[in-house]
Amino acid sequence: MMSKSVRRRLANSVALTLSTLAAGVGLFMLTWILGDVARKGIMAINWQFFTELPAPPGMEGGGLANAIVGTLLMTLVAALIAVPFGMLAGTYLAEFGRNPLGRTVRFLSDILVSAPSIVVGVFVYLVLVKPLQHFSGWAGACSLAIIMLPVVSRTTEEMLKLVPPEMREAALALGAPYWRMMAGVIYRAAGAGIFTGIMLAVARVAGETAPLLFTALNSPYWMQGMNEPMANLTVVLFNYAMSPYDDWHTLAWGAAFLITMAVLAVNILTRLMLASKRR
C-alpha cells in the first residue's frame, strides 16, 4: 500500500510528464508538417515555376506564374477594400463603441473572424457571381475582403485602446477637433500595431482557398482582367493535388511551399517587429 504522499507525488510527476509530452507532440507535428512541405516543395521551385503558365497534363515543365500573379492581385484588392473599411469600423468600436451598436458589432466581428470561410464564398457567389453570370477576380477579392474585415476592425480597436489617455488629453487640450486628434496623434501612436494586424490579416487571406472556389474559380491563362475567372495559387493547389498526375502533385507541393513560407515569414517578421517595439 502506497503512502498518501508517495501517491500524490506520483500523480504529480505523471501529470507533468504528460503535459511536457503534449508540448513535445505539438512541436513535433509543426516540424513534421513544415519539414515535409519544405522537402517536397523545394524540388518544384525553379525559374519556370515563377515564369511559365501551367502545362497540360503529361507535358514536362510548366509553372504557376499566372496563379502567383492572381493571388497577389486579389489579396491586394481585398486589402484595399478591407483596410479602410475595417479601420474606420474599428475606430468606432474603440472610440464610441460603449453602446448597443458597438457591443453588437464587436460580438458579430468576433464571430465572423472564426466563421466558416466557405459560407462567405457561397454568399459572394449568390451576390456577385450568380446575378452577373460569370466568375470574376472581383468576386474573389470581395470574399477575401469580407474575411479580412473583422480581423482588421478588431485589431484596430485593440491597438487604439492601448494608446495612453494622456496623448488624447494633450491633443484635445490644444483645441484640436476629435477627428484631428485621431488623424494626427492617435493613429500615428497606434500605427505599428495596426500595421502588424493588417499584415497578419493579409497573410491569413493569402492562404485561403474555400472562399475562392466559387468566386474567382481558376484559369489556365494569363490574367484577362478582374472581370474574368482568375487563377490563384490555392485553388490551383487544390485541383493539382486532387489530380492523378505526378507532375501536378509536384507543382502542388511547390505551391504549398511558396504559400506556407510567405505566410510564416509575415507571421515571424511581424512578431519580431512587435517584440522589438515593446522593448
Added chain:
Amino acid sequence: MNQTNRKVWGDLLFRGLTALFAAGIAVIFFAMIVVLWQQSQPSIHKFGFSFLTNADWNPVLEKFGALIPIVGTLTSTALALLFAIPLSLGIALFLAELAPAWLRAPFGTAIELLAAIPSIVYGMWGLFVLSPLMADHVQPWLKAHFGFLPFFDGPCMGIGMLTAGLVLTLMIIPFIASVTRDIFLMVPQSLKEAAYGMGGTTWEVVRDIMIPYGKKGIAGAVFLGMGRALGETMAVTFVIGNAYHLSWSIFAPGNSIASTLANEFTEADGVVYLSSLIELGLVLFLITFTVLGLAQLWLRRSQGVKK
C-alpha cells in the same frame, strides 16, 4: 460658420462616418443570413424539416437530405475535440507553469504558428503523408486490437472520419492551447502561492485552483476550437473521403457540410440542387454562429473576472 461650429460638425461627421462602417459589418453579417435563407427557399419549400433528418443525397432524382453531411461534420469535430482538448490543456499547462522562462515565448510562438499554416496545406499533407500512414500502420493496429468494436470496422483506406478528425485536431490545438494558456496566466499569483504554501503539488494546484478558476474561459476556448473545426473546409475535403453513407466505423469515408459544398457547389445544376447546397451552407452558418456565440460569451465572462 464660426470655428466652434465647424469643430462640432467635423466631429459629428467623423463619428457618423465611423459608425456607418461599423454598422457595415453588422449589415454584412445579417445580409449573409438573409441571402442564404432566401436562396434556400426552393429546397426549404420542397423538403421542409425532413431536409435535416433525411439521409438521401441524390442529384439525379433531385432528392436531398442533409443528415449525412451533418453527422459527418459533427463526428469529425467530436473526434478532433477528443484529441485536441487533452493535448491543448497539456500544452497550455506546459507554457504557463512548467516551461523555463526563456522557452515560453519561442515555444508559444511555435504553437501559434500551427494556426498560421493555411488549411489547404494541412489537407494536402493529410492526403499525401498522413493517410498512407493511417492505412498501413495505425488502422491495421487499431483493428487488430480493438476490431471487436463497431467503430474500428471496415477496410483500412487511410482517408475517412478518423483521419479528418486528426487533421482537424492539429488545426484547432493552437486556438485552444493559446487561449487556455492566457487563462492560466490570469489566475492570481496569490491564489497559487496560497495553494503551494499549503503543500500542494503542481498538479494539485492546476487541478484544484487553476482549472476551476478558469473553467468558463477554458469552455470558451474549447468552443472556439469547436467552431473552427465545424466550418473547416479544405483540410477536411482532402481526407474525409467524399462518400454518402452512414457508418458506425470511424475508418469509413464520409462527408461534412463544408466538404460537400467545396466538392459540389460549382457542379450543381438545377434549382433544387443548388438551393439544397445553399441550405447546407445556412445550416453550417447557424451551427457555427451558436457555438462561436457561446464561446464569446464565456470568454468575455472569464475576462470580466480579471477586472
